[in-house]
Amino acid sequence: MTATQAAPGDLDDEAVLLVGHGSRREKSNEQVRTLAADLEARLGVPVDAGFLELAKPAIPDAIAGLAAAVSRITVVQLSLFAASHVKNDVPLAVQRARADHDGLTVHNGAHLGIHPALVDLLDDRAAAVERSLGVDREADDVAVVLCARGSSDPDANGDAHKLARLLYEGRAFDRVEASFIGVTGPVLDETLHTVAKGRPDAVVVLPYMLGDGVLTGRIRDRTAEFDAEYPYVDAAAGDPLGTDPRLLDVLGDRWQEARTDSVDMSCDTCKYKVELDGYEEDAGGARAMLRALTHREAHADREAVDDDPHVHDAPDHHVAVCTNQTCAADGAPAVLERLRQAARDSDACDARITRSSCLGRCGEGPMVAVSPDGVWYGGVDAADADRIVSSHLDRDRIVSDLVDQTL
Structure with a gap:
C-alpha cells in the first residue's frame, strides 16, 4: 500500500478540501479545481476546492459544504512553500471550522514543500527548454535558474535554495541557482548577470510557480531581455508546474500524512516560533496573528477593484487601524481616512493602510499598528495621522509621544 492509498474501509465518511490561494484570473482558479477533480479520481474520496482569498468558495464555506455529508475532512494545501498563508491563515480557518462544526474532525495538511516528484518535474521542464534551445546538458555547459516568487519568510526562501540544490545533484548541469522575482533577493536580473559571467552555452530559467500569470510573464520578459543582451548565451524560460500529474503524487502524500496526524512542519526555523537573526520582531503568536489579520483586511479593502491584480510586491510598511466597536466610537474611521489621504499626498510614503479587527x-x-516595525500607536486622532505619515512612514522616525507599545 503506497503513501497515497488507504484501506477501502478507512475512506468511508471522509472528504478532502484542496486549498488554493485564489486569483482574480479565473484560469488560475480553474487549475485548482482541475487538480481537485484529478485528486478525487486518484484517492477515491470526494475532493472539493476552496480558496484563501479572491475566489469562491472560501475555506469556511467549503468546509461547511463538505460537513453536511461527511464527519472527517482533510485539508490539503496547494502552496509551494511554508510562509504566512500556510503557517497562519489556513490553521486559523481550520481552528474556526473545528469550533463551528461539532462532531467534525478536520485534519490540516502541509504544503507541497520539497518532494522528489517536484524535482523530477523540474528536471523535465528544464529538458523541454534545452530541446527548444538545441543544447544537451551532457555535451554543453547548461546553467539553470530556478525562479520563485520570493517571500518575507526565511523558511520559504530557504526551501527554494534547497530545491535548486536537489535539482543540481546527480545531474550534468553546469550550475543551478535559486532566484526570486520579488520581495527578496537575489532577484532574477542579478542572478542572470552573475550566471553570465561563467559564460555557459545556455541558461534555462524555470518559473517555480503553479499557474501561468503575471509573475511568470515577468520571468519570461526578463529572460528574453537577458537573451538579447548576451549574444554568447542562449536563454529561455520554461513553463510553470501547471496541473502535471506528479503534483498528485505530492498531494496524495500530504493527504495521507495529515489524516494520520503525521505532519511535520519546519518549527525549528519558523520565524514565528524562534528568534532568527534579522527576524527577531516576527517571533511570537501575536505578531503572526496581526500579519494574518492585516493581510486578510487588505484583500477585503480591494475586493471590489476589478483591475487590481493580486501582486505581492511588499510595500515598505503595512499599517493596520483598529475599527472594532470601541475604537470606531473613538474616531477610528476618521483616522483611517486621514492616514490614507496623507499617504496619497506624500511622495515618499510606500505603505498599505487597511482596517483591522480588534487589536486587543x-x-x-x-x-x-505599523509593521514590520512592530510599533503600535494609541489614542490616535485624525490630526495625529499626518504626523504618523510624515515622520514614521516617510522618514522612519517614530512618533514617540503616540507610542502605545512596541512588540
Missing part, C-alpha cells in the same frame, strides 16, 4: 487594546484607541 480596547479603551486605549484608536489603535494604529
Whole structure:
C-alpha cells in the first residue's frame, strides 16, 4: 500500500478540501479545481476546492459544504512553500471550522514543500527548454535558474535554495541557482548577470510557480531581455508546474500524512516560533496573528477593484487601524481616512493602510499598528495621522509621544 492509498474501509465518511490561494484570473482558479477533480479520481474520496482569498468558495464555506455529508475532512494545501498563508491563515480557518462544526474532525495538511516528484518535474521542464534551445546538458555547459516568487519568510526562501540544490545533484548541469522575482533577493536580473559571467552555452530559467500569470510573464520578459543582451548565451524560460500529474503524487502524500496526524512542519526555523537573526520582531503568536489579520483586511479593502491584480510586491510598511466597536466610537474611521489621504499626498510614503479587527487594546484607541516595525500607536486622532505619515512612514522616525507599545 503506497503513501497515497488507504484501506477501502478507512475512506468511508471522509472528504478532502484542496486549498488554493485564489486569483482574480479565473484560469488560475480553474487549475485548482482541475487538480481537485484529478485528486478525487486518484484517492477515491470526494475532493472539493476552496480558496484563501479572491475566489469562491472560501475555506469556511467549503468546509461547511463538505460537513453536511461527511464527519472527517482533510485539508490539503496547494502552496509551494511554508510562509504566512500556510503557517497562519489556513490553521486559523481550520481552528474556526473545528469550533463551528461539532462532531467534525478536520485534519490540516502541509504544503507541497520539497518532494522528489517536484524535482523530477523540474528536471523535465528544464529538458523541454534545452530541446527548444538545441543544447544537451551532457555535451554543453547548461546553467539553470530556478525562479520563485520570493517571500518575507526565511523558511520559504530557504526551501527554494534547497530545491535548486536537489535539482543540481546527480545531474550534468553546469550550475543551478535559486532566484526570486520579488520581495527578496537575489532577484532574477542579478542572478542572470552573475550566471553570465561563467559564460555557459545556455541558461534555462524555470518559473517555480503553479499557474501561468503575471509573475511568470515577468520571468519570461526578463529572460528574453537577458537573451538579447548576451549574444554568447542562449536563454529561455520554461513553463510553470501547471496541473502535471506528479503534483498528485505530492498531494496524495500530504493527504495521507495529515489524516494520520503525521505532519511535520519546519518549527525549528519558523520565524514565528524562534528568534532568527534579522527576524527577531516576527517571533511570537501575536505578531503572526496581526500579519494574518492585516493581510486578510487588505484583500477585503480591494475586493471590489476589478483591475487590481493580486501582486505581492511588499510595500515598505503595512499599517493596520483598529475599527472594532470601541475604537470606531473613538474616531477610528476618521483616522483611517486621514492616514490614507496623507499617504496619497506624500511622495515618499510606500505603505498599505487597511482596517483591522480588534487589536486587543480596547479603551486605549484608536489603535494604529505599523509593521514590520512592530510599533503600535494609541489614542490616535485624525490630526495625529499626518504626523504618523510624515515622520514614521516617510522618514522612519517614530512618533514617540503616540507610542502605545512596541512588540
